[in-house]
Amino acid sequence: MPLSGAQESIDIATGEWPPYTSASLPQDGYVNHVVRSAFGEMGIQVSFIYQPWARSYEGAKKGDYAATSYWYQDPKHQADFLLSTPLTKEKVVFFRRKSGRPLHWDELADFDDLRIGLSRSYTYTQALWEYANANPHRISVVNTDTQNIKMLLLERIDLFPVQELVGWNLVHGLFAPEQANRIETLQPPLSEKTGHLLFPKRNAGSERWRDLFNRGLDKLKKKGLLEQYREDLIMGGYARPGEDE
Numbered sequence: 001m002p003l004s005g006a007q008e009s010i011d012i013a014t015g016e017w018p019p020y021t022s023a024s025l026p027q028d029g030y031v032n033h034v035v036r037s038a039f040g041e042m043g044i045q046v047s048f049i050y051q052p053w054a055r056s057y058e059g060a061k062k063g064d065y066a067a068t069s070y071w072y073q074d075p076k077h078q079a080d081f082l083l084s085t086p087l088t089k090e091k092v093v094f095f096r097r098k099s100g101r102p103l104h105w106d107e108l109a110d111f112d113d114l115r116i117g118l119s120r121s122y123t124y125t126q127a128l129w130e131y132a133n134a135n136p137h138r139i140s141v142v143n144t145d146t147q148n149i150k151m152l153l154l155e156r157i158d159l160f161p162v163q164e165l166v167g168w169n170l171v172h173g174l175f176a177p178e179q180a181n182r183i184e185t186l187q188p189p190l191s192e193k194t195g196h197l198l199f200p201k202r203n204a205g206s207e208r209w210r211d212l213f214n215r216g217l218d219k220l221k222k223k224g225l226l227e228q229y230r231e232d233l234i235m236g237g238y239a240r241p242g243e244d245e
Contacts, residue, residue, distance in 0.1 A: 020070070021069060028048055030230075031087055067197045080200060089193075095167050095185055115138055145166065149171060
């Protein structure tokens with residue numbers, strides 16, 4: 001730890017993923033609020049560097065940042081990163097336009113006559129990527145979930161997977177009620193994932209940063225602050241100023 005009362009500071013690469021991470025949200029969104037607070041418990045100041053997700057990931061992997069916030073647990077991260085204690089537990093579901101088709105699906109083959117949108121560099125499931133590779137004529141890959149929602153409403157795709165709360169945040173934040181009411185979700189979820197900070201193995205200090213963060217996160221939990229932040233998330237406390245909760 002620093003001497004003479006000096007405070008350490010670190011840069012963390014991140015991106016836009018409201019209500020969890022965003023430069024335009026209160027406290028930089030729910031997850032980044034937790035990240036800043038956990039490090040703050042350990043006397044460490046955090047600056048978030050916002051950029052496209054793929055750039056954040058690659059920059060962190062090269063060691064340009066202390067960490068990147070945040071990513072779903074996936075075996076592909078293990079070669080280059082140390083993972084923090086889980087920050088979130090989330091469901092990824094398929095969003096679609098309302099129709100007379102069943103609201104339940106059993107296997108990806110149920111979508112064989114549909115067009116699926118995906119967002120570039122996002123973590124889905126191995127099974128979905130294998131399906132996409134086997135059916136490229138049914139797959140559209142764009143840069144953001146916002147683009148996929150627009151394509152869904154324009155009937156250029158039929159469904160796409162996204163974290164449930166993120167998807168509804170985008171739908172209700174970007175579109176008029178009559179458009180938002182055209183959207184529904186399918187069950188069961190495509191996946192249930194935990195979200196983590198990733199610390200690059202290339203950096204000699206990463207193990208220390210991870211351990212400090214995990215300790216700070218545990219302090220937040222013991223103080224009841226994690227539960228408070230979670231309640232704020234559910235109640236719309238991380239909505240953009242002026243946005244309906």
